[in-house]
Amino acid sequence: MKRNAAFPDPASKAPLRFSIALGALFFALGHGGHASARKAAPREPTPMVVDLHVDVPYQVHFKSRHPALREGHATPATLRAGNYGGIVLPIYMHPVHKDGSHIEDAAGILASIEKIVEKSQAFTKIGAPAAEPGKVSVFLSIEGAGAFSKDVPAIDRFIERGVRLIGPVHSSNNDFASSATGKRVEFGLTDLGKQFCTRIYERGALVDVSHLSDAGFSDLVPIARSFGAPIVATHSNARAVAKHPRNLTDEQLRAIAETGGVAGLNFHSPFVAVGEEATLDDVMLHLNHMVKIAGIDHVAIGSDYDGGIKPARGLEDASALPRLAARMRKSGMSEADVLKVFSLNALRVLGWRPPGWGLPAGAVVAEAGLP
16 A cells, blocks of 8 residues: 555554544443443443434534533433443535535534534543543544545545544535435446545545445445445435435445444434334334344444434434433343444444554454453
8 A cells, every 4th residue: 555654654553542542432331331321220231322423513613502512412411311432523514615615614623523522521532542431432524525526635634633434425416426315417436536435445544325325335335345444324224114315225234234334323303204203113113124134233323413303202312322222122132232233333343444554353342351
């Protein structure tokens, strides 16, 4: 692999620091999660949550919500009540300019995330080398990276800042790819989009397929496989249950499983029950179908909280996650399976690195002292 001089050497300490932070989360999982959660629910363990998509940066940066997060689906209080241990905060690149988002917008949103971390006191600092008791570990993603079509190498510096997941497209087509909800076109990933996704994998991050069109998903599969990379849909459900283009087909769920990836269960009512008010029962239908098709190791949580969504009834905010865990147990899932969906599967893909980065498979788990 040709290396960019500005890009950190994979033998450097950056990947190791990241793996130690993940290892600390695994350790917490192996010891029952946060102490406060254990005291609050002594009869039934509350599984730690690692949520692959929570849009609080969107609310703060674009909707003027106070960075202390005093309101919304994901506040310090609701995250604590839901036993959140990890959260992926997206840098959502809104097409606010006539010619789309600018790369500078991503830097501004990252600054907003830093304000959220500072003011809310609920999260670890970005790039923190270890998990902190009572705080939610922060991971970063980019949602709708079309602005980088003007300067593809610029994505490197965001990956260096800790971005782990990158969605090439959002709700409309761009120079990288066609969107699941965009104008119908003949292409999936453009040639530039394929180059962009290749660069993402080369630099140790992952492509988020949640807003990709079916054709774009198909184009990505061989690229991901060439890197041994897991395909990740951070916040998408099952199309067989709710026929919406943002949801995944069974074929796509199988491809995610075959690459060791995950699909994050989305709580937005229109994606859960098209044309109806969705409930926790409907979310369980998606979960059960996704587990049936992809397997228990390939489903995670990607709530989409604070993304302008209407949550399914029974999952109104982050504090409701223990309710979902209880329903999963009631349906016959073991505690180990609940933990996989709530945390372990997400942590596995967040810890992925390309071959040759100096971290053997399972290193994150080994550092935590887990089998």
